[in-house]
Amino acid sequence: MTAMPDVYIYDAVRTPRGKGRPDGALHEITALSLAAQVLRAIRDRNGLDTALVDDVIMGCVMPVGEQGSDIARIAALVAGYDERVPGVQVNRFCASGLEACNMAAAKVAMGEARLAVGGGVESMSRVALAADGGAMMVDPAFAFDHYYAPQGIGADMVATIHGFGREDVDAYAVESQRRAASAWRDGRFARSVMPVLDQAGLILLDHDEHMRPQTDMQSLAGLKPAFAKMGEQGYDAVAQARYPDMGPINHVHHGGNSSGIVDGASAVLIGSKAAGDAAGLKPRARILGTASIGSDPTIMLTGPEFVTRKLLDRLGMARDDIDLFELNEAFAAVVLRYIQALDIDPAKINVNGGAIAMGHPLGATGGMILGTMVDELERSGKETALINLCVGAGMGTAMVIRRV
Amino acid sequence: MDNFTLDVGADGIATVTFDMPGRSMNMISHAVQRDLGALADTIRRDRRIIGAILCSGKPSGFCAGADLKELQADIGRWGAAATQDELRDALFEASDFSGRIRDLETAGKPLVAVIGGVALGGGLELALGCHYRIAIDEDGLRLGLPEATLGLMPGAGGTQRLLRLAGMSAALPYLLDGKAMRVDEALALGVIDESMERGRAFDRARQWIAEGGRNAAPWDEKGYRLPGGGPHTGAGYALFGPAIAARRGNERQNDADANILKAVYEGSQVPMDAGLRIESRYFFNMLRAPAAARRVAAFLSRNAKAPAA
Numbered sequence: 209m210t211a212m213p214d215v216y217i218y219d220a221v222r223t224p225r226g227k228g229r230p231d232g233a234l235h236e237i238t239a240l241s242l243a244a245q246v247l248r249a250i251r252d253r254n255g256l257d258t259a260l261v262d263d264v265i266m267g268c269v270m271p272v273g274e275q276g277s278d279i280a281r282i283a284a285l286v287a288g289y290d291e292r293v294p295g296v297q298v299n300r301f302c303a304s305g306l307e308a309c310n311m312a313a314a315k316v317a318m319g320e321a322r323l324a325v326g327g328g329v330e331s332m333s334r335v336a337l338a339a340d341g342g343a344m345m346v347d348p349a350f351a352f353d354h355y356y357a358p359q360g361i362g363a364d365m366v367a368t369i370h371g372f373g374r375e376d377v378d379a380y381a382v383e384s385q386r387r388a389a390s391a392w393r394d395g396r397f398a399r400s401v402m403p404v405l406d407q408a409g410l411i412l413l414d415h416d417e418h419m420r421p422q423t424d425m426q427s428l429a430g431l432k433p434a435f436a437k438m439g440e441q442g443y444d445a446v447a448q449a450r451y452p453d454m455g456p457i458n459h460v461h462h463g464g465n466s467s468g469i470v471d472g473a474s475a476v477l478i479g480s481k482a483a484g485d486a487a488g489l490k491p492r493a494r495i496l497g498t499a500s501i502g503s504d505p506t507i508m509l510t511g512p513e514f515v516t517r518k519l520l521d522r523l524g525m526a527r528d529d530i531d532l533f534e535l536n537e538a539f540a541a542v543v544l545r546y547i548q549a550l551d552i553d554p555a556k557i558n559v560n561g562g563a564i565a566m567g568h569p570l571g572a573t574g575g576m577i578l579g580t581m582v583d584e585l586e587r588s589g590k591e592t593a594l595i596n597l598c599v600g601a602g603m604g605t606a607m608v609i610r611r612v
Numbered sequence: 613m614d615n616f617t618l619d620v621g622a623d624g625i626a627t628v629t630f631d632m633p634g635r636s637m638n639m640i641s642h643a644v645q646r647d648l649g650a651l652a653d654t655i656r657r658d659r660r661i662i663g664a665i666l667c668s669g670k671p672s673g674f675c676a677g678a679d680l681k682e683l684q685a686d687i688g689r690w691g692a693a694a695t696q697d698e699l700r701d702a703l704f705e706a707s708d709f710s711g712r713i714r715d716l717e718t719a720g721k722p723l724v725a726v727i728g729g730v731a732l733g734g735g736l737e738l739a740l741g742c743h744y745r746i747a748i749d750e751d752g753l754r755l756g757l758p759e760a761t762l763g764l765m766p767g768a769g770g771t772q773r774l775l776r777l778a779g780m781s782a783a784l785p786y787l788l789d790g791k792a793m794r795v796d797e798a799l800a801l802g803v804i805d806e807s808m809e810r811g812r813a814f815d816r817a818r819q820w821i822a823e824g825g826r827n828a829a830p831w832d833e834k835g836y837r838l839p840g841g842g843p844h845t846g847a848g849y850a851l852f853g854p855a856i857a858a859r860r861g862n863e864r865q866n867d868a869d870a871n872i873l874k875a876v877y878e879g880s881q882v883p884m885d886a887g888l889r890i891e892s893r894y895f896f897n898m899l900r901a902p903a904a905a906r907r908v909a910a911f912l913s914r915n916a917k918a919p920a921a
Contacts, residue, residue, distance in 0.1 A: 338849065345853040346843040348873035352856050441854040445861025 215313045216491035217609065218323075218477040218484055220579030221249045223404050225416045225567040228332030228469035233413040234404060235471070239268075239275045239331035242404065242473035243283035246327060249402040250475045251287070258288075260487055262321035264295040265311050267304025267328030267571035270335045271297050279329060299571070300500070302538060303597040303605035304328050305474055306574025310498035310607060312478040322483035327475035327575035337469070344601065355450040355506040357443040359600060360435035360461060362508035363539035365447050367460045369507070370545045374460045377540035378428040381465035381564050384537055388561025389421035396560050396587060400579040418468040418567040433459035434466065450506045465540040470567025474575030493582050493609040496592075497523045500605040509542045511604025512596050513549040519594070519606045527552065530608070531590035534577045536597040537562035560584060573597065578607065585611035613647045617669075618654065624662035625821050626655065627814075631669030638668055638675040640734035640768075641682055645709050648738075652715035655723070663722040663821035665814065666742055673729020673752065675738060677759075683899075684908050691900045706899065707892035709734060710768040713741035714888060718832070722825030724817040728810065730754045737768040740777075740803065743826045746817055747795060747807040755798050758790035763907040765868045767895030771875040772887040776831045777802035779839030780880060781851050787872050788859060831884045842880045852877065867907075871898040 223242055226234030234242065243266060251258055266280035281295030300307040309326030316324055343350055350356060357365075367377060391397060392415065403414035436459040439447075444457050477489075484491055499519035503511045512535050520526065527550055535546050535557060543562075547554055560580055563573065574597060581593040596606035614633060620626045628651060630638050638644075655664050668674045686705065693702040716723060725739035728748035736757055739745050747753060757770045765771065766787065774783040778801040785791050786801070798804045808816060830836050843852040859869045871894040879887035898904055 341844045341849070345849055346856065346877065348856055348870055348877050351853065352860050352870050352873055355860055356853075357857070442857030442861050443854070446857045447861075449861050449863075 213317055214481050215316045215495040216479060216481060216484055216612065217493040217495060217582055218479055218489045218491055219250055219254055220400055220474070220476040220575065220582050221246050221253070221402050222400050222474040222572070222576040222579055223472045224401050224413050225418055225470035225472040225569055226333070226413050227417050228471050228567070228569070230333060232333045232471060233417050234331065235333040237404060237406070237412065239329050239334060240279060240283055240286060242331060242471065243279055243329040244287040245404060246402070246473045246475040247283055247287035247289065247325065250325065250477050251289070254477065254489060256477070256487065258293055259290040260483060261289065261293045261323045261325055263312065263315055264289070264293060264325045265308040266295065266297055267299065267308045267574060268297050269299055269301055269304055269330060269570035270337070270339045271299060272340045273335050275329070275331065275335050283329070300603065300605055301600035302536060302568065302570055303500070303574050303599045303603070304571040305576065306578060306595060306597055306605050306607060307500070309476050309478060309575060309578055310500070310605065312476070313495045313498055316478055316480050321479070323477065323479035323487065325475050325477055327473065328571035328573070329473040330569040330571040331471045332469045332569060333471050355446050357446050357506055357508070358435070358438055359508050359538070361439060361443045361447055361457070362506065363461045363466070363541055364435055364439070364457050364459045365451065365454065365507045366509055366539070366545050367541035368458045369451065369454055370541070370548060372460065372541045372544050373458065375425070376544060377460045377465045378425055380540040380544055381428060382423055382425060384558065384561045384564040385419065385421055385423040387559065388416070388419055388565035391560035392416070392419070396583065397580070399583050416566040418470050419565050423464065428464045431462040431464045434462045435459050447506060461539050461541065465564060467536070467538050467563035467568035468566065470569045472567070472569035472572045472576065474572045474579060476575050476578055491612045493585060493611050496608040496610055498607045500603060503602045503604070505602035508600065508602050509538060509598040510545060511602055512542065512546045512598050515596055515604030515606040516550060516594060519608060523608060525608070530592050530594045531556065532559060532581060532584060532593040533557040534581050534593060534595045536568060536573055536577060537564040538568065538598050540564060542598050574605070581609065585609070613650050615644050615647045616651055618651065620658070620660050623818065623822065624660055625818055626661045626664040628664050628666045629669045630666065630675060636670065637672045637730065638670055638735065639679040640675065640677060640709055640738070641679040645712050648712035649715060652712065652719050655716070655721055656719040661721060663724070663825055665724045665726055665817045665821070667726040668728065671729070673754070674727045674731040675735025676730050677733025677735050680908055680912055684905070684912065687899050687905050687908060690896065691905065703892065703896050706767065706896040710888050710892055713738055713769050714885070717741040717743070717829055720827055722821050722827045724820055724825070726813050726817055727755070727804070728753065732756055733759055733766065734768055736803070737766060737770045737773070740769060740773040743829060744817070744820050745804045746813050747798065747804040748810045748813050749795060749807045750810060753795065754792065755803060756790060756792040757786055758792070760788055760866060760868045760872065761790035762911055763867045763903060765872045765875065765895055765898055767892060769888055769891065771872060771891050772879050772884060774801065774803070775876055775880060776838060776884070780843065780848070780876060781840055784855055784876065787876065788866070788869060829884070838880055843877055844881070867901065867903045868898060871895070
């Protein structure tokens with residue numbers, strides 16, 4: 209199979225990530241404002257005539273309350289986009305932001321869109337996790353018949369089944385913090401991160417607020433497993449019923465080796481070569497292909513291996529054709545399992561740290577880490593990157609890009 | 613009406629005595645279901661009747677539940693249904709008892725169940741269709757919905773009425789485990805309203821009706837709210853998710869678990885009549901599964917071998 213025709217990334221921006229708590233810097237900024245600010249930024253720094261944008265696609269995982277009623281369209285209007293620009297909010301759980309970019313690319317590839325904006329928004333401090341409810345946790349047609357367990361249990365299952373102990377996952381977390389701190393020091397996020405402004409137009413936050421660069425093995429060792437109690441509530445037994453050979457679950461994940469709860473937004477400008485030329489834009493990367501998969505929903509978080517294999521096969525590429533891998537650090541064991549399954553050189557993956565250090569603003573993350581890879585390919589002079597995320601209910605979503 | 617007698621007193625209160633001829637114990641047979649329909653019709657239409665007391669004429673108690681021999685034959689027939697028409701007819705039959713209880717509940721006049729001895733399964737479901745329930749506090753009082761202990765589920769409103777009386781959290785153990793209810797538990801659940809000695813129970817029932825009683829169930833009143841709320845609430849997520857997990861992870865897998873959980877989950881989000889229809893569909897599905905016929909047959913053969921109690 210061949211690559212998608214003629215689809216380019218012209219630019220990518222993101223907000224810094226604020227702590228997703230009432231005392232987080234972005235708590236007093238609405239989700240709508242976060243989304244509108246990234247849409248304005250990507251317009252203004254590219255001198256973009258928004259009438260050329262045929263869709264604004266934004267991931268949002270808790271699309272209720274102030275994030276409800278199609279925040280993408282509302283944000284485009286608030287950002288001052290031409291009123292003819294439509295918007296659509298999408299939800300593929302943690303990969304929503306990347307899925308939004310995949311959809312934008314598909315619309316460009318099939319000619320529906322000349323230019324499209326992908327990305328996402330999530331104010332986790334203002335709209336809490338699980339605020340959208342849903343059937344997954346409580347409808348027995350799924351939860352009972354399909355052995356539902358929460359994703360923290362899935363993460364600990366990955367560690368248990370694939371042999372990662374507490375030291376392994378903690379060591380990964382320490383390295384994530386180290387890489388993120390080092391990347392910030394080197395200015396590696398400078399091109400993507402735009403400060404968030406307050407209601408008066410003053411800079412409210414210009415750096416990722418969740419990072420703890422002083423983290424070491426000793427400080428992590430004091431943290432208690434976050435999902436042991438959930439396991440005792442009955443979910444360990446569900447996991448064991450589904451995986452009878454697994455044995456007792458080793459609960460290794462905690463706040464320090466799992467993705468941080470944060471606020472943020474991202475926007476990625478995607479378009480055809482012709483549309484970019486007409487708008488006077490210079491492409492930064494070409495999108496070679498995109499994919500999503502489903503796999504066992506109980507362990508839930510091993511989809512990245514499968515979506516990577518599917519996409520590389522389709523593109524006729526091999527692991528070694530990819531210079532940089534970016535896998536969302538939902539939980540340390542997710543990345544460790546991915547490295548193990550595909551035998552990836554740890555020096556090639558999540559080179560600038562990830563969500564353990566900087567946080568995972570659910571719907572926004574996919575667009576953020578895509579931007580990180582566009583920047584890093586340019587900085588390092590490397591050619592190709594594969595961006596992917598593990599996704600609730602056993603899914604995985606990925607994109608492969610090549611620097612232009 | 614072979615299985616019930618109906619006497620209307622001068623005060624307009626009808627005493628309905630459940631007394632199957634030739635049996636030591638009342639059960640829910642096809643004939644009983646037909647009689648219940650006629651009874652509901654009479655109570656609704658007869659202008660002399662201002663309310664009714666439902667009780668048993670058997671020393672053994674109120675009612676022991678389904679006539680499993682008949683049910684066994686029903687299961688065979690229902691299991692063979694294949695076309696839409698056959699399925700519709702079979703589901704209609706399987707819903708019959710539930711519908712007759714609903715007829716009584718909505719007949720528009722206050723109904724009191726006076727329950728002594730055994731009131732299990734379909735027997736308790738019949739009592740739950742009355743608007744007030746008085747237990748006779750004597751040795752041998754047995755209350756519960758033990759269907760799940762046979763791998764079956766309540767199919768005549770038991771899942772819906774216990775849910776609406778007690779809330780999801782309190783109802784689940786009695787539905788999923790078929791746990792017997794002690795008198796104090798039954799009072800707390802709302803399964804019974806009062807408990808007293810035999811001598812006072814009928815006077816109290818008459819008094820309740822004479823004082824106006826209640827001619828509709830709480831869930832048919834405007835403003836009714838499910839105790840503890842539905843599954844899609846903060847409390848519901850905290851409670852119902854782990855409740856499902858506890859069954860899924862249970863080594864003692866029960867074929868009825870999924871059907872009961874689904875009837876409760878789905879039934880908790882709709883009005884009573886829809887909840888009863890949903891329960892009937894899961895009841896029907898459960899009985900059509902091959903395991904149900906095996907379980908009923910095993911139970912009947914166990915009982916046939918057991919010495920007479």
